[in-house]
Structures are given as C-alpha cells and as structure tokens.
Amino acid sequence: MSLRHSTQQKEVAALALRELNVSMPYVFEYEAHGSVYLFDCGNAKRIAPSSELADKVREIEAARKLKIYAVTHDFLPSVGEMYSFLCISPYKDDWDGMVKLSSDKQRAYVYAYVYNPVIPEYSESGYVLLSLINGKLLRVG
Numbered sequence: 001m002s003l004r005h006s007t008q009q010k011e012v013a014a015l016a017l018r019e020l021n022v023s024m025p026y027v028f029e030y031e032a033h034g035s036v037y038l039f040d041c042g043n044a045k046r047i048a049p050s051s052e053l054a055d056k057v058r059e060i061e062a063a064r065k066l067k068i069y070a071v072t073h074d075f076l077p078s079v080g081e082m083y084s085f086l087c088i089s090p091y092k093d094d095w096d097g098m099v100k101l102s103s104d105k106q107r108a109y110v111y112a113y114v115y116n117p118v119i120p121e122y123s124e125s126g127y128v129l130l131s132l133i134n135g136k137l138l139r140v141g
Contacts, residue, residue, distance in 0.1 A: 008092075009066075009067035009088045009089075009090065010034065010067055010069075012067070012088045012095050012098070013030070013067050013068075013069035013087075013088045014027060014030055014031045014069070016069060016086070016088065016098055016099045016110075017030055017069055017070065019099050019101065019108075020099060020101075020108055020110070020130070020132055020137065021105070021132055021135065022070070022135055022136070022137065023044075023134075023135030023136065024135075026044065026070075026135075029046065030069060035047075036054075036057055036068055036069060036070060036071060037070055037071070038053065038070075038071045038072075038073060039070060039071070039072045039073070039136055039137040039138065040072075040073040041073070041074065041138070042133065042136055042138050043136075044136050044137075047071065053071065053083075056083070056085075056115065057071070057085065060085055060087075060113055060115070061087075064087075064090075064113065064125075065090035066085075066087040066088065066089065066090065066113065067087060067088040067090075068085045068086065068087045068113075069086055069087065069088065070086040070137060071083055071084065071085050071086065072084040072086070072112075072128070072130070072137055072138070072139040074138075074139045076139075079116065079122070080116065080118050080119075081116070081117055081118060082114055082115065082116055082139075083114070083115040083117065084112040084113075084114050084115075084128045084139055085112055085113045085114075085115060086110050086111070086112050086128075086137075087111060087112060087113055088111075089111065094111075097111070098110065098111045099111075100127075105132065106131065106132055107129060107130065107131055107132065107140070108129075108130050108132060109127040109128070109129055109130075110127065110128055110130055111125070111126075111127055112125070112126070112127070112128045113125050114126065114128065128141065129141035
C-alpha cells in the first residue's frame with residue numbers, strides 16, 4: 001500500500017460526493033474551496049472554518065492522514081450523539097471501497113471516522129449506512 005498526496009485524496013473525495021449524488025452546490029464548494037458540510041438530521045450547512053467542528057476535522061485529518069469531505073451529526077438511541085466524518089483513506093489501495101452504493105442508489109455504505117463526543121474512547125473507524133435524500137446525507141445505521 002502506498003501513501004498518497006492530499007491533493008489526490010481531495011479529488012477522490014470530490015468523486016465520492018458526486019457518487020453519493022450530493023447537491024452540486026456542496027460539491028462545487030468542496031472542489032473550489034475545500035468546504036466541508038455538516039449534514040445534521042437532513043439539514044446541511046457549511047462548517048465555519050473557525051468553529052470547534054472545523055478544529056475537529058483538522059485534528060482527525062492530521063492524526064489519521066485522512067481527507068474528510070462531509071460530516072453527519074446524528075443521535076442513535078443505542079449509542080447516543082455521534083459525528084460521522086466521511087473520509088478518504090491515505091492509501092490508494094483503499095480508494096475503490098470508500099463508497100458502496102446500494103443497487104437502487106438510495107443508500108450507501110461509506111467509510112467514516114465516527115466520533116462519540118460523550119465517550120470519546122468509543123470513537124472508531126468503519127462503515128456507516130447513509131440514506132441519500134434529495135442531495136443530502138442522513139446516517140441511518
């Protein structure tokens with residue numbers, strides 16, 4: 001496995017946004033400015049560069065060498081509040097498996113770093129199940 005440059009990760013991340021059929025204004029903002037959006041229970045807003053959430057994005061990217069392209073915020077009854085940082089691995093060999101669309105293209109398994117703000121030691125990397133609704137992302141599993 002070879003470690004890849006961040007620019008290549010960003011290109012793969014933009015392709016992931018397109019594959020997930022995210023609304024084009026969000027994709028264009030990511031491609032042009034690296035703007036990451038928070039999808040919070042179906043609503044989307046750009047993460048402010050000087051916010052705590054932006055700090056968390058930078059912290060995770062630096063520590064894990066990932067490229068984060070979107071974040072979902074959810075409350076799952078079994079585990080509580082969660083942030084899923086949708087990301088691209090630093091390893092090119094992993095890139096083909098970062099997004100796995102369902103046959104109807106309404107859902108996708110997406111690689112993410114899932115952060116638990118209440119119990120940070122429960123945070124982990126893995127796949128999350130997203131529902132793709134009208135150009136927005138909603139974590140459902």
